[in-house]
Amino acid sequence: MDKTIIIVDDHKLFAQSLQILVNSFEGFKVIDCFKNGEELVKYIEDGNPLPDIILLDMRMPVMDGMDTMAWLKENKPDQKVLTLTVDQEDETIIKMLRLGCRGYLLKDIEPEEFEYALNAIERNGYYSNQTISDALSHEERKKKYEELTERELEFLNHACSELTYKQVAEEMFLSPKTVDNYRESLFGKLGVKSRVGLVMFAIKEGIYKI
Structure with a gap:
C-alpha cells in the first residue's frame, strides 16, 4: 500500500507540481493539498485520516x-x-527540529534526494543529509558521546535552544571566545559543520528531548 502524503503550501503551482512529482515516486501518493496550516488543522480536527508524512512549507499566510x-x-x-x-x-531549522520536524529540505533540492528523504523518514523516522548520516553511524555516535566533557554536553544542550552563541556564553558564564572554542571542538569531535548538525546529533542521542 502506498504511503500517504499531504502537502501544505500556499503556492498553488508549486504544490501541483510537487503533487505530480511525489505521485511519480514508487510507494507514495498525495491524498490532499492545503494552502496553510489552518486548513490542515481543520482537516485533522474534522476526524479525517492522518497521512504518513506531511510536506510543510514555512512561509504561508x-x-x-x-x-x-x-x-x-x-x-x-x-x-x-x-x-x-x-x-x-x-x-x-533548529526551531523546527525542536518542534519535532523529521527533516528539513530546501525547495531547490534534486528530485532524487527528495525521494531519498521521504523514504528515510518512512524507514528511520528522520532524515539528515548524507554527510551527517554517515558521520553518525551507531558505533561512531557512541564513541563520540563518551568523549564529550560535562561542559561540552552543557554547551550542546544550549546549542539546541533558541539562544544565540553570545547568550549561551552568558548562560555558561564564559567569554564568547571560549564558547567559540567549544563549538569548534564539537564540530571536530562529532564530524559536523553547522549548528544544525549539532542539534541532529543531540536529538538522535537523546541528549536533547524534543
Whole structure:
C-alpha cells in the first residue's frame, strides 16, 4: 500500500507540481493539498485520516509552518513532517527540529534526494543529509558521546535552544571566545559543520528531548 502524503503550501503551482512529482515516486501518493496550516488543522480536527508524512512549507499566510508544527507537536506529536521551504536560516531549522520536524529540505533540492528523504523518514523516522548520516553511524555516535566533557554536553544542550552563541556564553558564564572554542571542538569531535548538525546529533542521542 502506498504511503500517504499531504502537502501544505500556499503556492498553488508549486504544490501541483510537487503533487505530480511525489505521485511519480514508487510507494507514495498525495491524498490532499492545503494552502496553510489552518486548513490542515481543520482537516485533522474534522476526524479525517492522518497521512504518513506531511510536506510543510514555512512561509504561508494565516498559519505558517512554525505555528503549524507547534500545533502538531501539541496535538499529534507522532505525526511525521518533512519541511520543504526556501527558508535556510539556522535558527528556523533548529526551531523546527525542536518542534519535532523529521527533516528539513530546501525547495531547490534534486528530485532524487527528495525521494531519498521521504523514504528515510518512512524507514528511520528522520532524515539528515548524507554527510551527517554517515558521520553518525551507531558505533561512531557512541564513541563520540563518551568523549564529550560535562561542559561540552552543557554547551550542546544550549546549542539546541533558541539562544544565540553570545547568550549561551552568558548562560555558561564564559567569554564568547571560549564558547567559540567549544563549538569548534564539537564540530571536530562529532564530524559536523553547522549548528544544525549539532542539534541532529543531540536529538538522535537523546541528549536533547524534543
